[in-house]
Amino acid sequence: MKQSRKKIAGVIVVLLLSVCFYVGGKQFFKHQKSIDEVKHIKIGVSIYDEYDTYIAELMQEVSSLAKKKEMEEKIAITVDVQSAGGSQITQNDQIESFVDKNYNVVCVGLVDRTDASGVIDKAKSADIPIIFFNRELVNEDLERWDKIYYVGADAVQSGVMQGEIILEACKKNFESIDKNKDGILQYVIIEGEPGHQDALVRTEYSVKTVVNAGYTLQKLGNEIANWNKAQAITKMTSLLEKYGEEIEVVISNNDEMALGALEAIKNSNIESYPLVVGVDGVQGGLESVKKKEMIGTVYNDYRGQAKAIVEMAFALSLQQDFPEELNLIENKSIYLPYQKITYDNVQEYIRMLN
Known part of the structure; x- marks a missing residue:
């Protein structure tokens, strides 16, 4: 009888360990979706201004990598890039539109880095993860929700x-x-x-x-x-x-x-x-x-930032862990190193x- 109880206790411990797999800063999802479960990933991107040359190159790379990912994973990926034209109000409206269309992830290059609350509130209300990029939001906003992330570099x-x-x-x-x-x-x-x-x-x-x-x-x-x-x-x-x-x-x-x-x-x-x-x-x-x-x-490594954005958006859409090579700081932020050119x-x- 005692051996039987020990066996039962051992099984319970194994089950508990298999459930609690949050190790080394990885995400924890109650249900990780498979490729077969998700037929189409929709990523909404709002940039502060379409006329910024660096942002234009970054967005071209994001679109290119998304197409490559689509072919590799055999799953449709839509990247909808919209410019806010320098207006935070317009950007908030764009996020609301992404939410209404049930996009899987929203990515945001903030118009005003000190005014991220409108973007966060709209996405959070629909439980849609947000990846901020290039323009770093203030730390208090980054900590407002566990599905807020940042990709950029150290100024x-x-x-x-x-x-x-x-x-x-x-x-x-x-x-x-x-x-x-x-x-x-x-x-x-x-x-x-x-x-x-x-x-x-x-x-x-x-x-x-x-x-x-x-x-x-x-x-x-x-x-x-x-x-x-x-x-x-x-x-x-x-x-x-x-x-x-x-x-x-x-x-x-x-x-x-x-x-x-x-x-x-x-x-x-x-x-x-x-x-x-x-x-x-x-x-x-x-x-x-x-x-x-x-x-x-x-x-300013736009290729590295674009890869991080696409990989994170893909993983979030499937509710999967981020690839380990992304090296997130506190499971929140990625900073790509700058390099001198002469x-x-x-x-x-x-x-x-x-």
Whole structure:
């Protein structure tokens, strides 16, 4: 009788262990769906602005990887990408539409990273998981629900790497960079949006990295160009009219604005061009580095981010665990590392991304 009781207790323990399989940060689902159970996965994507070159490249990669996943898994996958046109109200309406259409997952590049509540509330009410990307929501919002995730990169790292690119150039030939021979680097900043975390952090750490290496910097001016090339042309033209040859370094929060700044420089009357450095590693930026117009850029791994978004959306749709190689932090966030690009290695990235 005692042996029988021991056997029963052993069976109960095994059953309990088989149910409680939450180990090492993996998700826990009461019922994991098989491919056969799900005939069609629908992913709704809302981006803050369709005219952002980096976001456009990211979305192209997401669509391409979704098609590849569709062929591999033999299951229909629809990726519905919509632009909010810079309006948080429009974005909230888009999420509501995705919810009404019973999409499996919604992916959101926030218009306003400080105002994610509308998006979260709409998706949570329908129990639809949310993957935020590129624009990191505030931590309090990330913790509001266990089906909120984030895919992006560490903005501090990008700012530090911009500073390191400037330092490498200074070590090679400071005399030619210091046009007025005063031993001080006179610089201007072309910023993204007011209050945007990436803009603030990149600006701070690019400058701090150079200062911490022992160089003296003097800020002549800064202009906000909202990540946009056309706006950057206008803003850089204004800075050139005011400071002209005094500008020795141009630090841009992204490549599109750096390219706009370069165009303004080419259209000006200055003879000695300043250093120009960007972030993102978009095609235009890479070509500019190859031509030695920009001294460098910082690659923001859109391919890695796109892969993470697609793999997470697929797993969430089937209520399955995420692939281990995604390396989520606290089962919530994925941060892809940035990479420095200069003339010395730009050809590698051009080959890789073509």
